[in-house]
Amino acid sequence: xxxxxxxxxxxxxxxxxxxxxxxxxxxxxxxxxxxxxxxxxxxxxxxxxxxxxxxxxxxxxxxxxxxxxxxxxxxxxxxxxxxxxxxxxxxxxxxxxxxxxxxxxxxxxxxxxxxxxxxxxxxxxxxxxxxxxxxxxxxxxxxxxxxxxxxxxxxxxxxxxxxxxxxxxxxxxxxxxxxxxxxxxxxxxxxxxxxxxxxxxxxxxxxxxxxxxxxxxxxxxxxxxxxxxxxxxxxxxxxxxxxxxxxxxxxxxxxxxxxxxxxxxxxxxxxxxxxxxxxxxxxxxxxxxxxxxxxxxxxxxxxxxxxxxx
Numbered sequence: 001x002x003x004x005x006x007x008x009x010x011x012x013x014x015x016x017x018x019x020x021x022x023x024x025x026x027x028x029x030x031x032x033x034x035x036x037x038x039x040x041x042x043x044x045x046x047x048x049x050x051x052x053x054x055x056x057x058x059x060x061x062x063x064x065x066x067x068x069x070x071x072x073x074x075x076x077x078x079x080x081x082x083x084x085x086x087x088x089x090x091x092x093x094x095x096x097x098x099x100x101x102x103x104x105x106x107x108x109x110x111x112x113x114x115x116x117x118x119x120x121x122x123x124x125x126x127x128x129x130x131x132x133x134x135x136x137x138x139x140x141x142x143x144x145x146x147x148x149x150x151x152x153x154x155x156x157x158x159x160x161x162x163x164x165x166x167x168x169x170x171x172x173x174x175x176x177x178x179x180x181x182x183x184x185x186x187x188x189x190x191x192x193x194x195x196x197x198x199x200x201x202x203x204x205x206x207x208x209x210x211x212x213x214x215x216x217x218x219x220x221x222x223x224x225x226x227x228x229x230x231x232x233x234x235x236x237x238x239x240x241x242x243x244x245x246x247x248x249x250x251x252x253x254x255x256x257x258x259x260x261x262x263x264x265x266x267x268x269x270x271x272x273x274x275x276x277x278x279x280x281x282x283x284x285x286x287x288x289x290x291x292x293x294x295x296x297x298x299x300x301x302x303x304x305x306x307x308x309x310x
Contacts (some may be wrong), residue, residue, distance in 0.1 A: 001295065003017060003193055003295075004092040007291060008233050008288040009267065010232035010234075011235075012056045013122040013288070014052065015091070018084070020061075020062075021038075021042050029113075031062070033150070046296070049304075051296055055225075059073050059088050065110060066272075066288075068115075070101065070102055073110070076183075081112065084157075084158025086235065086268075086284050087233045088286045094290060105120060106119045111158075113158055116131060117129040118266060123289050125286075126191055130157065130237070131240075133155065133243060134279035135154070135245050142186065147168070149291055154195065154203060155242075159204065163207045163238075163245060166210065175239070176263065182224075187203065202266075205238060206252060207223045217260065219242075221235065221261070222262075233264070236268065239268055244280050244282075253274050254271075255271055256271060258270050258271070
C-alpha cells in the first residue's frame with residue numbers, strides 16, 4: 001500500500017494513494033459508509049501503531065466522480081469516517097502538488113459531505129474553502145465531574161463541535177494531559193445529558209479557547225479529536241465552526257482575517273463569507289509539508305498487522 005505522509009501546522013495526514021479496499025460503485029457518500037461499515041480494520045491498520053499513532057488522520061484518495069473535481073477523498077481516523085477534515089484537505093493539496101497532479105490555482109475536491117475548493121498558492125501553502133458552517137445551539141451548559149459547569153456552543157464545520165470560550169486550564173503544551181482529560185469529561189457530560197448535533201449526531205470534537213500567545217494572533221485553542229488525541233493544528237473544521245459563532249455574534253465581519261493559534265503555537269489564517277443558505281462559507285489557509293513517500297507492508301504472519309487498539 002503506497003501512502004504519502006504530511007503534516008499541516010503539526011497535525012499529520014496519511015494519504016492512501018494505492019492499495020485501499022474496493023468500495024464498489026455508488027455515490028462517494030455511499031462508498032464512505034461502506035468503508036466505515038466494512039473496512040474499519042483497514043482504517044485502523046493505516047493510522048494506528050505500529051505503523052502510525054492516534055493523531056494521524058487517514059485520507060483515502062479516489063478518482064473523481066465529477067468532471068469538475070480534481071479528486072475524491074474519504075477522511076478517516078481509527079474509529080470512524082470524518083465527514084470533512086480541514087488540516088487533511090490542506091495536506092491533500094500539498095500531496096497532490098508533490099505528485100504533480102495539480103498546480104497552483106483553484107481545484108475542487110469531492111468529500112462525502114460535499115464539494116470543497118482548495119487553492120494551491122505554492123507547494124506548501126493551501127487555502128481550503130469549506131462546506132457551509134453554522135451554529136446549531138448557543139450557550140449550552142453541562143456539569144462536568146470535578147470541574148463544575150461549562151457553557152459552550154454546538155456548531156457544525158464539517159464535523160460537530162462543542163466550543164467553550166474560556167478554558168479554565170492554560171492552553172500550553174505542558175498542559176496537554178490535563179486538557180485532554182478535561183475535554184474527554186466534557187464530551188462525556190454532553191453524552192450523558194443527551195446533547196447532540198442535528199439529527200442526533202454525536203458531538204465528537206471538543207474545543208477550548210483562550211488568549212493567544214503571539215500578539216499577531218486573535219485566539220488560541222485546544223481541540224480533542226474523536227479518537228482521543230488532540231489536534232496539533234488549530235483544526236480546520238473547528239475554525240469553521242468558530243467562524244460561524246463569531247459571525248452570528250457580530251464579532252467578525254465577512255472577509256476580515258482571524259489568526260487562530262493551536263495549543264503548540266502553529267497558526268491558520270481564517271475568514272468567511274455568507275453562503276446562500278444563511279450559513280457561513282469559511283476559508284482556512286495553512287501550510288503543509290510532505291514528510292514521507294512510503295509503502296506499508298502487511299505480513300499475514302504479523303499479529304499486529306491490523307493495528308494496536310487500546
